[in-house]
Amino acid sequence: MTDLLYSEAEDDLRAAVRALLTDRNDPAEVAARAEEGTPYDAGLWKLLAADMGVAGLLVPEELGGQGASHREAAVVLEELGRAVAPVPFLTSCVVATSVLLACDTGSPEVAGLLGDLASGRRTAALATGFAAGPDDPGPLAADGTPAGPRGTVSAVADAATADVLLVPTAQGLYAVERAGDGVRVEPRIPLDLTRPLAAVTFDGAAGTLLAGPRQAAAAVRQGLLAGAGLLASEQLGLAEWCLEETVRHTKERHQFNRPVGSFQALKHRMAQLWLEVVSARGAARNAADALATGSEEAPLAVAVAQAYCAGVAVHAAEECVQLHGGIGMTWEHPAHLYLKRAKADSIAFGTAGAHREAVGRAVGLNAPE
Template identity: 50%
Template sequence: MTTSPASVSLLADDVEEDLRASVRRAIERHAPTERVTAIYDGTDEVTAPLWSAFAGLGLPGLLVPESLGGAGATAREAAAVLEELGRAAAPSPFLTSSVVATTALVALGDTEILPALASGEQTAALLVRPTALRHGPATTTAVGLPADVLLVPEGDALYAVRGAATAPVSSLDMTRPLAEVSLGGGERTLVSADAAAAVDRALLTGAGLLAAEQVGVARWALETTVAYLSVRRQFGRVVGGFQALKHRLADLYAEVEQADAAARYAAACLATDDPDAPVAVHVAASFCGEAATHAAEEAIQLHGGLGMTWEHPAHLHLKRAKADELLLGTPEAHRAALAVLVDLPPPVVEPVETPAPER
């Protein structure tokens, strides 16, 4: 099935709205801000309870076919989940296991690993560099650990590795862990000898749906900032009434709405296997990453001193925004990929002249 830009509805339907409400209730119950912040102090009382709640809702198997115990849903429903995760900056293996790894395994017709992923009993992670856009040889850095199964691309082949040794790596966003991986002692099984296209599809889907999470971050930042400036008073006036701040908020609102439209279109194209999906994904990924970071930065600045405190969740969203901006390709990398797809010439990089030292 294919679609055209004119035929794609960017409005959420009843199923997406109900799903979004259920996810938000689960996050509010299991991932309040103070528990998420505690992760940076070494206490994680969020990830496991939230994942259990997600499993109860059937979210780990959202993209898994019904014949394997999943919901057989589409990228649009997965995007709704990720937007809510972005709004809360909540930790979850949903993107890495239920989207990226699952998409690769579904494309390969796997029937061995997917049932355990669909139930939430196990998780998986694709072992690639955090900034990867395409498949390549296995590296030593994995995103989304701990995971029960690592999917390791080697050339055109894809292997499933269990029991690999991992060592945590410090990351800016500690709600999305990184780890150094040693594959030597793991149990290795060949998933497919011809998995290049499936891995590419998984990374493209991951990048497109990551844009939805970035929209969630940006929308939280906008709504929280508007609410704060509507009650904060200075010089006897509500701060939100100052003309300069109105202009900044109006510009930010327009940017968030544009990001939302780009992310929704990318998800719709992925959901229907539209030929326009690569272009839509690179547009969304290049725009939404910068929009989320800008919105989070504006939230911190417009909250004044409050925004700089550890107790306020603005720093959690800025860290998520910056980490997401690098996770599956930088905005610059996505723009370069987009230029190739639409036959634009590569950007001209002017040489930087280094002034001679003064004598």
Template identity: 65%
Template sequence: MSAQPDLLYSEEEEALRAAVRDLLTDHCDPAGVIARTESDAPHDRALWKSLTEGMGLAGLLVPEEYGGQGATHRETAVVLEELGRSVAPVPYLTSAVVATEALLDCAAGDLLAELATGRRVGVLAVALHLAPGAAFTPVRLEGGALHGELTGIADAAAADLLLVPADDGGLYAVRAGDATVTPLTSLDLTRPLATVTLAGAPGRRLGDAEPAVRRALRAGAGLLAAEQLGLADWTLTETVRYLKDRKQFNRPVGGFQALKHRLAQMWLETVHLRAAARNAADALSTGQDTEVAVAVAQAYAAPVAVRAAEEALQLHGGLGMTWEHPVHLYLKRAKADSLAYGTAGAHRAALAGLVELPAP
């Protein structure tokens, strides 16, 4: 019988949270994120360097023999919570989690060492909306070179290394410079999408694509819940703060009973989301009941994060509708995250099959 998961944060995890939050407070202010979304450089390279080269966070999931930290998904989830709280425009989930997990499955030690330093960004060239286990689009391998087009690839514009599935069943490492990356119009401008076109690109076969992609997407879906938790927690905290300060009829708006009920509902859902996200991170780190834990977390996380952001926008009133206020960043991220690595409906369907309770 497996041991019960410990969903509480350890002292080390809380210390990691404090360090990451301090860095983001200093280097990822909302006005700066908004300004970056309006530029042609959505990714914050300086912040990425501070997180990776400065703090070593890109290598949390990479074993020590490859130059990583040898940590677990629990610590990685804490980092993603804080990145979610700041809607930080860095490719952490796509490179330090998804691409890293694919490379771990292929035992590509040299590439893992490069991603662990943060000096190179890796991206799995699979559409962001795909759930673990879903069919993915391979490119054509012809004459030892790769040909084809892949669309909906998150953070491809920041990538140095593309991990590309091919029709021979292999996963190939391709230098981003050998591909054409065309930006797409994205709802969430802090995690932009792109189309990747390969026209005779050379590639190095790393291993079998199917198990590597499945592992990578499962970790991405499970740890995405931590990002959604951070997002929901920020929207709740900021909304409570605003309603305490905002006065109407010489009373704080937060004192009105109807708004108290809405805040209480936001708090309750966020607490439940924390439990689901922590359980998914713990399951990924131990390898126990992973598929069920990830499906539960994503079935719950997406609607909660979206509702929290929608409530925050409404309860901030006219201020919340302005472009200058950052709440729109959180709503767009929440909406985009609700489609990433499988919708809540797709995860509920997967969960029904896993626990042998299919829909009638």
């Protein structure tokens, strides 16, 4: 039977990541950097990726990584979700790394890039739209040539800070230097300012072909599947913070000489939210475990997790804003960061509706035409 409880090693990893984020990721500073258009914290990323070693969790030891699994990566994402930390762990260490691991790791180009990502020396981003899901990767770059890809891909998450872009085309998967000639990255204004989006145009960009068309398509799907599955853990962490912060606030906030949290209507709302968060934890842990074990049920587990956790995160963030009253609506309070991250995450790697359709197909209940 699958054990979804956290192991001692996972608890230790959580404690270390949470301690670092508590010390180095002040929500007020995150909001200020986001407003200035520079949310990415290179110092925090170095501490997480290189010094703590979380960048290489999914990379085997023989390729320079930690040889851990999606379960450990999920724990890190729970903590990053709790802190709405502006670091590229999901896009680089989960999605891009999973794409590369699904390619030929015996290739010097693939192995070298995986080693760089695992060490934290470089980051990578998959050049697909942030809304692309495992069953719908969206439009690819217009063309692939022996020299590299051509075309434009919009709404690529963390493209502006990535060192390498993994570009799927009809001719295969290319690795392209983000700062190289023939690459133009145009930042877009996202709802979630802590995870920047950009349109990326390739025009005569020099690239290295990593995989042919068939292998590239399978690798991209595996990367997006891992991204969708572990995004549920980020949504879980976000929802947990919102619930805990709301309970804390309603215990301290008094009206009519009583804590507002003692009012029955608010008790019911928070109790309902607690039930949703507990259920989300089960769904997210199941998806992470299915990915970690390579289960045949992984696509179904991921679809269930995203179909459920996306809505829970949004609901938790909305309740956090509302039950904080007027202060929850202000820029100074971090509640708005969580609401925007939750809303943006709800369409990342496929909408909840798309994942419900995937669940239906998996059990033979196709949606009507």
